[in-house]
Amino acid sequence: MTSSPREEIPFISIGGGLGSFALVHRLRIAGVPEDDIRVISPHRAPYERFAALCRASGLLDEDKLRSDSSARMDNLWGFPSYAVEESWRTRRPGPLARVLAEPVLCDYYTPSVGLMRAGMARETDRIGWDSMLVEGSAIKVARQTGGGYLVLVRRDGADRPVAYRCGHVHLALGPAALQISPEAAEFRSGPLGGDRIVHIYEPHEHVHEALAAQGGEVLVRGTGIAASRVLQRLIDDREASGQDVRIRHLFRHYQRGDVGPIWFRKRGGYGFSHQAFNFPKAAVAGQLRDRTRRLAEDERIEFVKEIGATSTPYRGYWASQLRRGRDEGWYQAVVGEVAAFKTDGDEVVARISLDTGKALEVRAGFVIDATGVDRDSRRHPLLADLVADTDASVNPLGGLRIDEDFTVVGAESGDGRVFASGMNAQGGYLAPVDSFAGLHSAAMSIADALAGRGIGHRLTPLKSVLGWLKWMRGQQP
Amino acid sequence: MTLTLAGRLQTRLVLLAAVGVLWTLLIVPALPGPVSAAAAVATIGVIALLGLGWELVYHLCQQLRWDKDWPSVFTLVAGVPEAVVAWPALVALGLAPASVTTYVLHFGSTWVVIWLAMQGPIRALFPRWRYDGGLFGVHRSEGEVGSRSETERYRMTRRTVAVATGIGVTLAVVLAIGVTVLGGLQSPPSDASDGAAGSPGTAERQRDRGDNAGSRDSARRNRPIPKRVAIRAIGVRSKLVTLDAKKGGRMELPRRARAGWDTRSAIPGRKKGVAIIVGSIRKSAIRPGVFKKVPRLEAGAKIRVRRSDGKKAIYVVTGMVSYPVDQFPAKYIYAPTKEPLLRIITAGGGLYPGNSSGYVVVTSRLDATR
Numbered sequence: 001m002t003s004s005p006r007e008e009i010p011f012i013s014i015g016g017g018l019g020s021f022a023l024v025h026r027l028r029i030a031g032v033p034e035d036d037i038r039v040i041s042p043h044r045a046p047y048e049r050f051a052a053l054c055r056a057s058g059l060l061d062e063d064k065l066r067s068d069s070s071a072r073m074d075n076l077w078g079f080p081s082y083a084v085e086e087s088w089r090t091r092r093p094g095p096l097a098r099v100l101a102e103p104v105l106c107d108y109y110t111p112s113v114g115l116m117r118a119g120m121a122r123e124t125d126r127i128g129w130d131s132m133l134v135e136g137s138a139i140k141v142a143r144q145t146g147g148g149y150l151v152l153v154r155r156d157g158a159d160r161p162v163a164y165r166c167g168h169v170h171l172a173l174g175p176a177a178l179q180i181s182p183e184a185a186e187f188r189s190g191p192l193g194g195d196r197i198v199h200i201y202e203p204h205e206h207v208h209e210a211l212a213a214q215g216g217e218v219l220v221r222g223t224g225i226a227a228s229r230v231l232q233r234l235i236d237d238r239e240a241s242g243q244d245v246r247i248r249h250l251f252r253h254y255q256r257g258d259v260g261p262i263w264f265r266k267r268g269g270y271g272f273s274h275q276a277f278n279f280p281k282a283a284v285a286g287q288l289r290d291r292t293r294r295l296a297e298d299e300r301i302e303f304v305k306e307i308g309a310t311s312t313p314y315r316g317y318w319a320s321q322l323r324r325g326r327d328e329g330w331y332q333a334v335v336g337e338v339a340a341f342k343t344d345g346d347e348v349v350a351r352i353s354l355d356t357g358k359a360l361e362v363r364a365g366f367v368i369d370a371t372g373v374d375r376d377s378r379r380h381p382l383l384a385d386l387v388a389d390t391d392a393s394v395n396p397l398g399g400l401r402i403d404e405d406f407t408v409v410g411a412e413s414g415d416g417r418v419f420a421s422g423m424n425a426q427g428g429y430l431a432p433v434d435s436f437a438g439l440h441s442a443a444m445s446i447a448d449a450l451a452g453r454g455i456g457h458r459l460t461p462l463k464s465v466l467g468w469l470k471w472m473r474g475q476q477p
Numbered sequence: 478m479t480l481t482l483a484g485r486l487q488t489r490l491v492l493l494a495a496v497g498v499l500w501t502l503l504i505v506p507a508l509p510g511p512v513s514a515a516a517a518v519a520t521i522g523v524i525a526l527l528g529l530g531w532e533l534v535y536h537l538c539q540q541l542r543w544d545k546d547w548p549s550v551f552t553l554v555a556g557v558p559e560a561v562v563a564w565p566a567l568v569a570l571g572l573a574p575a576s577v578t579t580y581v582l583h584f585g586s587t588w589v590v591i592w593l594a595m596q597g598p599i600r601a602l603f604p605r606w607r608y609d610g611g612l613f614g615v616h617r618s619e620g621e622v623g624s625r626s627e628t629e630r631y632r633m634t635r636r637t638v639a640v641a642t643g644i645g646v647t648l649a650v651v652l653a654i655g656v657t658v659l660g661g662l663q664s665p666p667s668d669a670s671d672g673a674a675g676s677p678g679t680a681e682r683q684r685d686r687g688d689n690a691g692s693r694d695s696a697r698r699n700r701p702i703p704k705r706v707a708i709r710a711i712g713v714r715s716k717l718v719t720l721d722a723k724k725g726g727r728m729e730l731p732r733r734a735r736a737g738w739d740t741r742s743a744i745p746g747r748k749k750g751v752a753i754i755v756g757s758i759r760k761s762a763i764r765p766g767v768f769k770k771v772p773r774l775e776a777g778a779k780i781r782v783r784r785s786d787g788k789k790a791i792y793v794v795t796g797m798v799s800y801p802v803d804q805f806p807a808k809y810i811y812a813p814t815k816e817p818l819l820r821i822i823t824a825g826g827g828l829y830p831g832n833s834s835g836y837v838v839v840t841s842r843l844d845a846t847r
Binding site: 080103265276441 | 484548550604607
C-alpha cells in the first residue's frame, strides 16, 4: 500500500486528547513501557484542545469547571481529590469543607481550569507522554491480514505518510466539528461572514469588546453550561462598562419549573434545566450506570438522552444576574427556533418561529451560538472510513457501536481489537462517556481488556498501591 | 462515588470485616472500663447485620434524589441513628459494654475510620471499586475479556443483591423481634440469682402492678400504703407500685423507670421495722433505671415517701453498700429491726461505672412523719 517506513507497536491511541491520556495514564501505571505505546495527535499536550475550548468559551484559569472533586483527570484513583489538593495548596479548609456539604448545603465543589491544567502538566511529564507522542494526523486504520492493524499517519511537516503496524488501536478523537446550524452556516458564507454569528467554542473576543464599547443587542442560542457562562460574561461586562447590552436568549424548550415524578425530579426554572453535572452522579458508577448497562440500544439511547439532556448547574450568582436582567428588561427569553438569518446593514436579523406558532424578527448586533459540538463520529474521515471498510457501525447518537469493554464491534482483526472512548463511544453502556470520570472508567475497562491480551497488567491491590505511591512522590511509573 | 445497592452491601461488609475489626482490636485496650475484645468484635458483627437493613433504607432515601447519591457527610452522620438503634440490640444480646461512653467511643471511632477509608485509601487499593458502584468482587477472567461477559456479571450482581437483601431483611426482622421480646425482660442474664427467699431476684416475667391493684390490696388489708417516693438530692420522683412475693419466694420487679414497695416489708412511717423499696439502677441511655443516680447519694440526704392516707414519711440516708449478685445478704437486709428504717434496694448494677450487675442497698432512718 505504501513504501513508507514501518514501525511495529503493540498499541496505538489515536486522538491525543483527554481520552488518550486517561488510557495511557492507566497503562503506564500498570507497567506498560513507553516503547509499547504510541499516541497520534495533532497536539503537543493532551490538555491542549480542552484548554483551547475553555479559553474560547471564556473560561479563565480561575474559573470553575463542571466536574466532581474526585473525578481527577491526572489521577485515576481520584485520591487525593481536587478539593484536597486545593485546600492543601491554598492552606484554606474551604474547598474541603465544601466537598463535605455538597450538594445539599451548598453548590457542588468544582475544580478550576488552572488546577486541572497544572495537574495534567505534571502527570504528562511523569508518564513520559512526549516520548510516546507522534505529532501528526492519523489518516487511515486498516486491518492487516493475519491480525492487527496498520495505521497510516501523516506526520507534521512530512511529505509521505508513515505506516505503523500495531496490535490494537484506541480511538478517542473527540468532536469533529462545532455544531453550526444550516441557517447560521448560510449566513456565515455571506458578506458579514463569521464575525456576527459566532460559535461559543470559536475565539470571539471581538464580540465582547464591541458590546463593552458601545452596547447593543445580542442573541444567545443554547441553554447548556456554555450558554450560562457566556451570559455571565455578557452581564459582567455590561455592569463593568455601564453600556446598554441587551440580551435576547433563545430557548428551544422552556422549562418552567421542576419536572418529573418525585423519585426522578429534575430541577429547573426560567427555561433552564438544572443539573450539577452533564449526567447525574449515579450514571458514572451507580444504579443509573447499571441501568444503561442492562438496556438494549434503543431504550438505552432514550434513557441517555433523558438523563443527559442539556442542562446547566444552578449557581446563585447566575440566578441573581438573570433576575436583575428580567426585572430591568435587558434580559429577555424567547422560545422558538431560528428559521433564517438575514443581513440588514451591519446587523443580523433572525427570523424566529415562536413556539406559539407566530413569527418574530429579532435584530441583533451579534449572535452567539452555544448549542454545542457535532457529536457524529462519521464527521471524522478516519472513522467514516473505518465504518465503510469494516463491520463497525454508528449508533443513533453518533458514537461507534461498542460492547461493554469499549471494543468497537465489527472492527476486530484476528486477535487485534479497536477500542473507542470519549465522545466516539457515546450511546454505549456508559452514559457520561466524555466526562473526566467517564474517561477513566472507560480507560479502566479497556486496560483490563488489553491486559487480557497481553498488554500490561490488571491493577491488583498491590500494583495499585505501589503505583499510587509513585504518583504521590512524583516518580516515573 | 456513587454506590449501587449491591455495592453498598459489599462495601459495608468488607469494610466492617477488615477495617472495623482491625480497628476494634487496636482500640479495645484503650477503651474505658472492662471491655472484652470478643464482645467488641461481636458488636461490629451486629452493626454489620443491622447495616444490611440500613443500606436498604439509605438506598430508598436516595431514590428521592435526582443524582441517586448524597453528600459524603450524610454517610458520616448516618452513624448516629445506627448507633442508637444498635444499642438496644446489643443490650438484649448481652453485648453492650457497661457504660455508654465506652460504646460511643468504640462505635464512633470505628465509624469515622471506616468513613475516612471510603474517602480515598480504599480507592488506592481497589481502583475499580468506585467505577463498579462499590463492588469488590468483580471477577474478570482472561477468557471473558472482550465478550459480553459484563451482562452476565450484572445478572450475577442482581442475584447477589436479591440474596443479600433477603438475608439482611430476615436478619433485621429477627433481630428486631428478638430485641422487642428480650427488651421486655428487664434484668440482664447476670442478674439471675439463686432465687433465695426474699431476695429481689429475676422473675421469669415482670409485670407492672397498676395502682388499681394496689388500692384493692389496701382496701382488703385496710391500711395505708406508700404511693410515691422522692429523693430531691438526686432528682428521683416516682410512683410506687406494690410488689408481692411470688411462688418460690421470688419477688416481682417493677419496670425500670418505676420504684416499688415490697408489701411484706413495713409500711413507711411506722415506728419500727424495715420498709423496702426496690428499683433499677441501670445506666442505659435509652431506658435508664429509676435509681440510676443512686451512686451519687450522700449520707444525710432525705428520702420522702408519701402514703395513701396523705401522710409523708421523711428518712435520712445513713449508709450505702453494694453486693455482688451471689453475696446478697437477704436475711440481714430483711430482718426486723427496732429502729424505723427504710432500705432502697437497687438491682442491675453496682456503684462504679462498668459494674453492670449486683445490688446496692441504701439504708435510711426515719426522721419525721407528717
